[in-house]
Amino acid sequence: MAVTRKVRRYCGGVYDLGLHVVWCPKYRRPVLGGPVAVRLRELIEQKAAEKGWEITALEVMPDQVHLFVKHEPSSSASYVAHQLKGFTSRVLREEFPHLKSRMPTLWSSSFFVASIGAVSADTIEKYVNTQWERPWAKKQKEEAERAPRV
Template structure:
């Protein structure tokens, strides 16, 4: 992967986030039409914000995303933009998603998420951007792990 340095007033940067989030109670509700629509919504939000999606994987019980946002966008902001936008639209379009989550909790997603900052060239810690991209893209080729971990 070649370095794609972006610039803004006063900065040059090359930032990527590996973001993982799950539906409330890790229910496997992200299949079929919901999966297709979720992928469309994630791409639409990224386009709206001017963020680049490097890799995206929607599994029945979690989402994995490698995204390159603007330097001014914190990891929590990026994750919350995707989660809030997609929850609102998916729950409006798919009634079964509203009925599977208690009405006192008006969201599709768990409050928590995992976000790791990844350099798009080189490494951060022991994980390179290429490793994250390859992991997400080849998930279906690997055998599922015992315990169904993310």
């Protein structure tokens, strides 16, 4: 079976770079529900478009964000994560004051980034898109949907 790749070109060559990025709110608090989740998704898409990155999969859960993004060779994995976390934190804390009062910072200082290579892009995309199907996640989702919107 032949594997087809969607490659991008730039003046110095051809590339196909993808990252699986995961980050969490400070103290892993489940604050990413309702309008905050909707706005976070918009902001991530906005920043990715600004940088020329392609979002393949994005899942915002109450206490974590999973993203599969394709980027150019000049951006390191940590640069991608820091750009997304910094931008979204600043804007969300301005627009949702309760995020300022409950936590000293919106995001935990750590994050997980894996380059796509050992597993296929389809596998990572499926993993990100099926986060809510895991038993513990279903319970979290139900609790988040029952929680009052702020």
